[in-house]
Amino acid sequence: MPTTAGPLTAEDRLDPQEMVVLHRVFRREIPLLAHLVEAAAPHDQRRAAVLADHLDLVLGALGEHHDGEDHLLWPKLRERATPDTGVVSRMADQHEAIAGALSSATELSHRWRTRPGHDTALLLAEALRTLDRHATVHMDDEEEHLLPLMAEHITPREWSEVGERGRRSVPKAKLLIFLGAILEDTTAQERQQFLSQMPAPARLLWRTLGTRLYRRTTARVRGTSAMLPRA
DSSP: OOOOSSOOOTTTSOOTHHHHHHHHHHHHHHHHHHHHHHHSOTTOHHHHHHHHHHHHHHHHHHHHHHHHIIIIIHHHHHHHSTTOHHHHHHHHHHHHHHHHHHHHHHHHHHHHHHSOOHHHHHHHHHHHHHHHHHHHHHHHHIIIIIHHHHHHHOOHHHHHHHHHHHHHHSOGGGHHHHHHHHHTTOOHHHHHHHHHTSOHHHHHHIIIIIHHHHHHHHHHHHSSOOOOOOO
16 A cells, blocks of 8 residues: 555645746756857856856756655655556656766866866857756656656655755755746746745745845846746
8 A cells, every 4th residue: 555644635735836837947047058158258257157156056956856856755656656656767767867967067067167168168058958958858757747646645745845955955145046046937826826835034035135136146147137027
């Protein structure tokens, strides 16, 4: 028998749309950063530092998100989601391919930050596009086949443990920036749902400081500000 915290009522079931919202960050930022790195002027140390800082945030968040799934979700789903554990095994195999591409992109990003030559920029841009291809295949597969299993077998509390692990991995100075990245492409309903789960002081901080900070950050990174709706 699958072991869960007990039969899940409609109110207790996980809403897997949160995973889709998080995936949009990686779907948007990784190919965008590949383009921006490739377009950067060679030997522009300041520009390289701006983009490498943002790469540290995005690539670090992707790695921690997958580590959280590996340690906190996959073991539970292998135990509970029979006979569909083949889906979980496929997700784990995809994580291995992504981890290799992620390691390569991270190493090249650190090299480019120090010595931002044209050849290294091209290698980094290609590594990011390779990572994007692996990650897109995985996220498409995950959203179609894994999220229904999560909704059936993972509780909201168990999913929140993955999110909390990810939040702890983000430097405190970058938390509002990553929150902005999550909220940038949300619908009004998704945004309201996401913000409603935050403590009131955190929501106030986002509204009073976070939106301006995120616009300034995206203006530096992209050369144009993100269009954030009013929270």
